Amino acid sequence: MKYKSLNQFASVLIFTFVLSTFFNTHSVQAQTSGFNPQAHDPLSVPEMIKMSLRSSVHHHQALLNAPIYRINAELDLDLKIYRGQLLLEYTNIERDTLKQLNFLLYPNSKELSSKSERRLLITQAKVNGQPIKYDRLASEVLVLPLPNELQPGQKAQIELSFKGSLFALEPQMKITEFKLEDLLQTLVHQHQPKGGYGVFSFGEQIASMALWYPILVAYDDQGWDVTPSEHIGDRSYFDVAHFDVTLSTASDALVATTGIEIENRRRGMLREARYIASGVREFSIQASKDYTMESAQYGDITVKSYVTRRYQENNRPALEEAISAIKSFEEFFGPYPYKELEIAESPLIGGAGGVEFPGLITIASMIYDSAQGLGQLRQNSKQTQAKSSRYGHHQGSSHANTQSIAQDFMQESRDFVIAHEVAHQWWNAVVGSDSRRHPFVDEALANYSAAAHFARTRGPAATQRQIDMMMRLNYHLARLTGMKDQAVDQSTSAFAGLLDYGAIVYGKGALFFWHLRQVLGEFALHNALAQYYQKHTFRVATGKDLREALIINPQRRVEIENITKRWLDETHGDDDIEAVSLYRTMKIMMGDMALAQLDPELRRWLNHRGVDALADLVEYALRTGKLDKENIDYEALTALLGDLMAEDPEVARWARVASRVLMNPNAEPSDLLKEAGRELKREDPKTALILESAGLLLDALMMEDPKPRAKPAQPQPKLQRSPQRSPQQTP
Numbered sequence: 001m002k003y004k005s006l007n008q009f010a011s012v013l014i015f016t017f018v019l020s021t022f023f024n025t026h027s028v029q030a031q032t033s034g035f036n037p038q039a040h041d042p043l044s045v046p047e048m049i050k051m052s053l054r055s056s057v058h059h060h061q062a063l064l065n066a067p068i069y070r071i072n073a074e075l076d077l078d079l080k081i082y083r084g085q086l087l088l089e090y091t092n093i094e095r096d097t098l099k100q101l102n103f104l105l106y107p108n109s110k111e112l113s114s115k116s117e118r119r120l121l122i123t124q125a126k127v128n129g130q131p132i133k134y135d136r137l138a139s140e141v142l143v144l145p146l147p148n149e150l151q152p153g154q155k156a157q158i159e160l161s162f163k164g165s166l167f168a169l170e171p172q173m174k175i176t177e178f179k180l181e182d183l184l185q186t187l188v189h190q191h192q193p194k195g196g197y198g199v200f201s202f203g204e205q206i207a208s209m210a211l212w213y214p215i216l217v218a219y220d221d222q223g224w225d226v227t228p229s230e231h232i233g234d235r236s237y238f239d240v241a242h243f244d245v246t247l248s249t250a251s252d253a254l255v256a257t258t259g260i261e262i263e264n265r266r267r268g269m270l271r272e273a274r275y276i277a278s279g280v281r282e283f284s285i286q287a288s289k290d291y292t293m294e295s296a297q298y299g300d301i302t303v304k305s306y307v308t309r310r311y312q313e314n315n316r317p318a319l320e321e322a323i324s325a326i327k328s329f330e331e332f333f334g335p336y337p338y339k340e341l342e343i344a345e346s347p348l349i350g351g352a353g354g355v356e357f358p359g360l361i362t363i364a365s366m367i368y369d370s371a372q373g374l375g376q377l378r379q380n381s382k383q384t385q386a387k388s389s390r391y392g393h394h395q396g397s398s399h400a401n402t403q404s405i406a407q408d409f410m411q412e413s414r415d416f417v418i419a420h421e422v423a424h425q426w427w428n429a430v431v432g433s434d435s436r437r438h439p440f441v442d443e444a445l446a447n448y449s450a451a452a453h454f455a456r457t458r459g460p461a462a463t464q465r466q467i468d469m470m471m472r473l474n475y476h477l478a479r480l481t482g483m484k485d486q487a488v489d490q491s492t493s494a495f496a497g498l499l500d501y502g503a504i505v506y507g508k509g510a511l512f513f514w515h516l517r518q519v520l521g522e523f524a525l526h527n528a529l530a531q532y533y534q535k536h537t538f539r540v541a542t543g544k545d546l547r548e549a550l551i552i553n554p555q556r557r558v559e560i561e562n563i564t565k566r567w568l569d570e571t572h573g574d575d576d577i578e579a580v581s582l583y584r585t586m587k588i589m590m591g592d593m594a595l596a597q598l599d600p601e602l603r604r605w606l607n608h609r610g611v612d613a614l615a616d617l618v619e620y621a622l623r624t625g626k627l628d629k630e631n632i633d634y635e636a637l638t639a640l641l642g643d644l645m646a647e648d649p650e651v652a653r654w655a656r657v658a659s660r661v662l663m664n665p666n667a668e669p670s671d672l673l674k675e676a677g678r679e680l681k682r683e684d685p686k687t688a689l690i691l692e693s694a695g696l697l698l699d700a701l702m703m704e705d706p707k708p709r710a711k712p713a714q715p716q717p718k719l720q721r722s723p724q725r726s727p728q729q730t731p
């Protein structure tokens with residue numbers, strides 16, 4: 001403990017020192033360069049709208065009195081710190097008289113800051129030119145008292161100076177290293193990983209900056225929404241605003257942002273660029289000296305892709321997928337309103353495959369890594385190939401084939417993640433929603449939309465693969481770890497962890513829309529969603545609004561309401577969500593060739609209905625807490641073993657393996673997998689490793705058991721990044 005606090009003390013000292021050095025060395029330059037949001041001629045709202053929005057929305061009512069954020073900021077990519085000034089022009093568009101304004105200071109949230117270390121400091125505050133007293137050490141929410149009450153329709157001008165420091169991802173948190181334990185903690189428990197999802201961090205040479213400045217929290221029927229952040233899902237939601245942001249940073253860095261760039265000039269060692277964004281809920285930045293960029297035009301929309309050098313072969317495919325997705329969603333739901341969309345690699349952690357911002361989507365480095373490289377896998381399989389003698393047909397070509405199937409699958413998954421994030425432009429950026437109280441409104445719809453886009457562009461097989469992997473498997477995996485089916489329409493806080501949240505909101509929730517598509521027809525469903533999109537453009541929709549929009553025809557109200565209730569409020573997941581066959585899943589990931597190399601017995605075993613029964617048993621054991629001798633349903637077990645042996649004599653061997661384990665009163669469910677691995681060790685080390693790893697995974701999943709658990713005797717096999725993780729679980 002002492003060591004820990006000493007460490008903390010030292011880091012605060014270093015932090016203070018670094019911060020003061022930066023501000024000292026830069027203060028002269030800052031003064032002479034007129035570090036001031038009013039340095040430019042201020043643009044009027046109609047000018048900003050014309051510059052950044054497509055004509056279809058130029059005259060939208062919601063844009064009229066939206067707040068205007070004019071920000072001038074300077075970012076130091078080497079020290080990972082920044083500072084800026086915000087000039088906010090605010091009109092009270094609420095029905096209430098306001099005595100105060102509430103700003104979210106996300107960098108000061110629990111996951112990023114401590115009491116002794118605030119990542120976003122407000123150094124000065126003025127309202128209508130008058131200095132205002134405020135809490136200088138404000139944590140997540142800054143309450144700014146107004147000197148005079150603000151009546152509906154009245155305006156106020158707020159000036160805030162701020163400085164911030166990005167959360168530096170530690171080397172051991174390098175996302176390209178598979179950290180099983182961290183990931184499981186995040187997935188299964190209400191565990192708030194340090195650094196959140198990495199949306200306000202520096203890692204992989206990228207500055208990832210979401211919510212880096214003070215931003216007004218949303219105002220709803222209950223007043224200012226200052227609910228503290230949850231352990232999963234999006235931090236918050238915001239009302240639409242206009243942004244005029246000038247950012248200075250190293251001249252050799254590339255910068256991806258919300259909005260469009262209208263000016264760009266060199267200023268000493270820095271490059272100063274000015275960005276305009278109208279009709280957006282926030283303004284995000286991704287900057288890196290290592291970025292490469294490609295851009296393309298789709299009608300009057302400019303699409304740009306940014307990835308770091310080592311992943312640069314992803315730039316073109318990401319660009320093409322994003323354009324193809326825009327095309328699908330415009331066809332299904334209505335026009336994309338912004339003139340630009342940027343896709344940027346980001347150092348996301350905590351199980352997020354991508355995170356959406358208005359006009360900017362971020363994709364985790366690990367998604368690009370697995371889509372491009374599979375480097376580790378490639379190397380390992382070469383070794384296996386060299387060692388293995390059991391299968392005569394281990395030729396280079398079949399391995400290359402397996403690899404290319406695996407890689408194709410990873411690329412397909414990358415594209416699904418991109419499509420999911422692009423869909424968020426419709427369901428999150430344009431149609432806002434309370435993503436904490438009703439996360440299904442944007443997440444389930446974004447996942448469904450990605451599948452609908454796949455159906456349009458890639459045909460039924462690829463669509464089925466993604467529905468299996470990104471929706472059904474989520475659900476069944478969570479059920480295997482003991483989760484009970486739950487209602488979809490619940491707040492993020494109702495879910496125990498990311499695994500359950502992903503299973504219900506991204507899995508079952510998206511399957512609800514897929515089911516509705518089968519009942520109503522694609523055209524009718526998309527027509528309903530297009531009307532919903534138009535009605536709520538630049539506004540905030542509730543769960544009720546979305547449900548109401550799905551009633552395509554008053555005569556079918558009862559029928560549709562019953563389906564909605566069944567899927568969103570009730571628990572029929574086990575009946576409604578078709579099981580995913582283990583064999584089919586492996587086939588998806590490894591291809592026919594790889595499966596042909598599997599032990600024929602194991603192949604039969606995987607394909608056998610006994611596997612489902614075995615899964616039921618594991619699930620039963622997990623649900624009842626642990627595999628306690630008295631709790632084992634021996635009747636079911638005997639029936640299962642009898643089944644396995646009677647139906648197919650060739651699986652008798654595996655039944656023997658199972659009974660060997662189950663006869664041991666101290667056996668854990670995972671011992672089944674480990675024993676199966678041991679059985680195969682000499683014949684097929686690769687499959688043995690997979691089984692043993694799965695056993696360890698199951699052990700780790702059950703770690704919440706407070707009783708100390710015997711550690712497996714054998715050294716932990718190095719797990720490869722498994723394509724089975726659910727990369728689409730995005731906040």
Ligand SMILES: [Zn+2]
Pocket residue numbers: 420424442443446729730731
């Ligand atoms: Zn999402």
